[in-house]
Structure formats: structure tokens, C-alpha cells
Amino acid sequence: ASSQRPTQTTHTQIQNNTRMCQNDLHMPQTDKNMGNNCTTTQKAAKIAKAPTIRVLQWNILADGLGNDGFLSTEFVPIRESSAATAKKYEATQFMQLVRQAKLDDAKSGAIQAMNDLKKAEKKLKKLKPQNGSADVALVETLKKEIACNKDIVAKSKLVNLKEQFKRSPELERVDTEVLDWHVRYSRIQALLLRTDPDIITFQEIDHVKQFLDDGIFSSKYTCLLDAHGNYQTPVYSEDKPKDDTRRPENYVSELLQSKAAFCPKSYSNAYNFRKKSKRPGSYLDDDGVAVFWKKNMFEPMELGYLVYPTKEGDSKKEGALAVTLRHKTSKQSINVVTAHLPSGDEVVKEQERLSVLKNPSAEFVAQRLCRQGDDGSWKQVPYEVNHKFDGLLSFIQYYTQQDSSKTKCRTIFALDSNSRPTFPLTDASATAPNGGKTNVWNSILQGSKLESIWVQASFLDASGKSTNPEYPFVASVNKMRGPSSEQPSKIGEHQLELIDHIFTNARNSHVVTNVQLNEATRIPLAPLQFTSKEGKAEVSLNPSITMPSDHLPVVVDIEL
Numbered sequence: 001a002s003s004q005r006p007t008q009t010t011h012t013q014i015q016n017n018t019r020m021c022q023n024d025l026h027m028p029q030t031d032k033n034m035g036n037n038c039t040t041t042q043k044a045a046k047i048a049k050a051p052t053i054r055v056l057q058w059n060i061l062a063d064g065l066g067n068d069g070f071l072s073t074e075f076v077p078i079r080e081s082s083a084a085t086a087k088k089y090e091a092t093q094f095m096q097l098v099r100q101a102k103l104d105d106a107k108s109g110a111i112q113a114m115n116d117l118k119k120a121e122k123k124l125k126k127l128k129p130q131n132g133s134a135d136v137a138l139v140e141t142l143k144k145e146i147a148c149n150k151d152i153v154a155k156s157k158l159v160n161l162k163e164q165f166k167r168s169p170e171l172e173r174v175d176t177e178v179l180d181w182h183v184r185y186s187r188i189q190a191l192l193l194r195t196d197p198d199i200i201t202f203q204e205i206d207h208v209k210q211f212l213d214d215g216i217f218s219s220k221y222t223c224l225l226d227a228h229g230n231y232q233t234p235v236y237s238e239d240k241p242k243d244d245t246r247r248p249e250n251y252v253s254e255l256l257q258s259k260a261a262f263c264p265k266s267y268s269n270a271y272n273f274r275k276k277s278k279r280p281g282s283y284l285d286d287d288g289v290a291v292f293w294k295k296n297m298f299e300p301m302e303l304g305y306l307v308y309p310t311k312e313g314d315s316k317k318e319g320a321l322a323v324t325l326r327h328k329t330s331k332q333s334i335n336v337v338t339a340h341l342p343s344g345d346e347v348v349k350e351q352e353r354l355s356v357l358k359n360p361s362a363e364f365v366a367q368r369l370c371r372q373g374d375d376g377s378w379k380q381v382p383y384e385v386n387h388k389f390d391g392l393l394s395f396i397q398y399y400t401q402q403d404s405s406k407t408k409c410r411t412i413f414a415l416d417s418n419s420r421p422t423f424p425l426t427d428a429s430a431t432a433p434n435g436g437k438t439n440v441w442n443s444i445l446q447g448s449k450l451e452s453i454w455v456q457a458s459f460l461d462a463s464g465k466s467t468n469p470e471y472p473f474v475a476s477v478n479k480m481r482g483p484s485s486e487q488p489s490k491i492g493e494h495q496l497e498l499i500d501h502i503f504t505n506a507r508n509s510h511v512v513t514n515v516q517l518n519e520a521t522r523i524p525l526a527p528l529q530f531t532s533k534e535g536k537a538e539v540s541l542n543p544s545i546t547m548p549s550d551h552l553p554v555v556v557d558i559e560l
Helices: 041-050 090-107 110-126 134-152 158-166 167-177 179-195 208-214 248-258 269-276 349-357 391-404 442-450 535-537
Strands: 052-060 199-205 262-263 288-295 298-307 319-327 333-340 363-371 378-379 412-415 474-476 477-479 495-497 500-503 508-512 514-516 522-524 528-530 554-559
Touching: 052 333, 052 412, 052 500, 090 158, 090 535, 110 158, 134 199, 158 333, 167 179, 179 378, 199 412, 248 298, 248 363, 262 319, 269 495, 288 298, 288 319, 288 349, 298 391, 319 391, 333 391, 349 391, 349 442, 349 522, 391 442, 391 500, 412 554, 442 500, 474 495, 500 554
Parallel strands: 052 199, 333 412
Antiparallel strands: 052 554, 199 288, 262 288, 298 319, 298 363, 319 333, 363 378, 412 500, 474 528, 477 495, 508 554, 514 522
């Protein structure tokens, strides 16, 4: 155990006790249900009893996706402009404006018009005339549809709100002092180093090379199989797609050649948004999932990728990854699997997530690299003959089943599921027992045979509900997007949900609920607990000055 690791006491107010209030945010007072204190003495006692590793799971909010209109009440009062006579709003007043505008737009059909407008514009873009072959009639229909929806959107209360506050100095500060990547990266790095995890699982990381080039961070952590490896960002060409290093037919081989525990989304929105921005910056890359580990504690033994199926003609690829690490001292093996499921609160999106977990009719491609002997060389080794993966659950099962043949091997599955445990059960014949109804939470628990750390730590019961009826809202995200977001369906939608998870077959885990960043600042980690979505929850949104992502890190000590 490191003496640099954070102590866990209570959720403490940040920034002069203005962002959170004990009446709305549950502050656990004891270690019994809320995890360990992580003091040096207690950690030493745990290690004497059984090896313990600290895992940090975090969707860090991709640089390319960070400027998506996230709302914040970090700087108050919020003025309409810098004029001396400009109207001012306190945090609760401002959020009430946003909430009412959302309700009005939903009632008037403006939200639906925003979605329809976005879809029609995408269709029209794909119908660009090629040798005069475009369907003229369809083009005209789409143009009329776009014009009609624009008229409706122009009357949107949310759009009017955006216009009302477009010169707000406080909201401008959110862009420069909260959402700017250079600012966020320094805060991400500081939080990671202070939390001192042994293994890190990332989602939406689009700066892998920056982390590897960071002398301070990379002195402790790596995601590369070879100690002297050199990760390269992708090459995309607008006029010569055959030269793209992550084109569909080359995607798997590119993953294997990288020898990096990083599975990117090719042709990702994060890459495209940054490339089109006024300041794309350096380290231009796709976002994806990654695993980093302490170099002095582990040596990698195996790296596997599971590539998800795509629709015919779709050039984009993405997937999950698994890395097997061997603890240098105890020689114990640990399988670490990480993934990022599709987002969206609609039933069809939950069904899409379930189809990633299991879909026997789709083709999932899996390849891996294995360490050969003591010389540290790596070789591509196919998974067992006749072993067919029909989704992410079967990929996890493969590694959990290997545990029986390995001494004290453990499996850890960390992900951003984009699905709360209490998401309504939906039809999913492939993943539900006997073709019934299920959701992502139940499918993972039943299909992987792993346990949730939230249940082990008594934050949730087995059904995914809060164990404390006074605080029914248990969350790893507390965010809201404003009118400038590129995702119309999420504008004004307060997302207060628990969608970040760690599952394991280790029987004991201890959740760390905060980190003492410095003498003046203690930062809450997941999960937060609120009495209501309104009130303090909506005026303590993330990202913020102290939390550089829209997701809170999940930090847990796992006894192997």
C-alpha cells in the first residue's frame, strides 16, 4: 500500500461548501457500508491477509466530445452579458429556466423537430450528387422537411435561451476554465496520480499518446506490451481512404500491430470533431477504451480484442479489449476486460446495448497476442479452435472460465454501460432467459457470473436499487447539456445515473468514495447519492472546476 493513497472519510464540500449540501447529497459516515478508509495501517493489514489491488474505472470525456454544450453553474451569478445592467440569475434560478424551457419544447414538439432536422440533414448529406445519380425527388423532399423543422426549431425555448445567454461571461468561463482539454488533462493527471490506482480502465480516451509521452504519468503507468514500444496515432486521408491505417479491412491488424491495450473507434466523432475545430491541437486520435497498469507491479501476459459487428457498408469499427496481467510479486494472474456500450435512453438503445452483450446471429471477431517464454516476445495466437464469440458476455466468460485452470486468477470487468441498473426491462430474446425481458444490469450479472462492487459495498441491492431509501439517486454521472449541444435529445436532460460499473469474481471489495487532492480540496468519487434530481443535484453538475469529466471515477480496492 502506498502512503500517498487517499484517505476515505466523508463526502466533503468543495469550493467553500457551495457545490454540495448534506441535506441533498448523502455523506456516508461509517466504513461498514461505504468502503474502506484506506489508511496505511488498514491497507497493510489487508495485504497481510490477501493481496489487494486498486482499480480505477473512468470515462474521462474525450477531448473531441468535450465541447458539447455541457451546462455548469460553477460561476455565479450568471449574467446575460457583461453589461452593467445585465440581468443576473443565481444557480437555482438559471436551472429553473433550463428545466422549464425543456418542458415547453417537449410539449411544443421542438425537441422532436431538432432530432428530425439532424436526421434529415444527415440523409441529405449522404445524397450528394455523384455523376448525376442522386434522387432529385428525395432531395427536394428532404429540403422541405429541413425547412419545416427549422421553422419549428427557431421558436424553441431552449434555442431562445441560448441566444439570451450567448454573451454571458460566466458561461464563457465554463468553456475556458472547465471544458478546455489542456485544463482538464492537468486535472485528470493530478487526480490519477493522487488516487494511485494499480490498474486503470478508460473510456473515451482520445489522447493515449499524450499519456504515454507524459514523463510523470508514464514513469508509473503504461498500456504497451513492449517496454520500448511506440504508439502511433492514426493516419486518415480524405482523398485516399485506401491509405487509412484504421480502414475496415485493416482495423484488426492495426490493433495487433500497435501492441497497445487500446481499442479505438475508427473514424470516430471525437476525431472528426477535433479535426474540424478551429484548434484541433496535437495528438489527434480516435477515442476508445484502454487499460493502463503499473509497470513496477505487473507484467502483461496476453492482450485480446473483441471487434463488434457493423452494418454492411459501415466503415466504422469499435470493440472491447481484455488484458491478462501477472502480479510480479505474487505471480497471480488478473484478467481485465473493459468496454463502452452505446448511449441513449430510448428502449431501442437498450436493445442495441443488449445486442453487444449477446447476439448469436452476428459476427464478432476476436484476436489476441500472447507472451512467449521469458524473452518477452509476442505472438498472435488464435483463440481455441471452434470457440465462437457471440458477444461481449461470451468474451468475458472465456476469461472467467480460464480462472479454474490458473492459480487464484481473478477477472475484473469495468465499463461505461450507458445503462442504469433500474433501466426498464425490455425484450431481448438473445440475452434474456427463455426469451423474456431483461436489461444490461441483469444480463451482465446473469451472463458473466461476476459480482458488482456496488452490491458488495452495499450501495445497491441485487436488483440495482439503492439500499438507502432516503437517497434513491445513486450516481456516477450528474450532467446536463445545453442548447449548443450536438445531441438534441439530450438538451436540457438532467442525467443523474449510475452507469459506470466494475464487476469481479473477487469476493471482497472496498469502494473509495473521495480523494484528498491537496490540503484545501477533497474530491468526491463515485457514487454520489442524492434525495432528488432537483435542488442541489442540478446546481452541482459535472464537468466542473474540480471534476474534469462528466463521469466520476470509480475507485475500488479489490482483495484477490
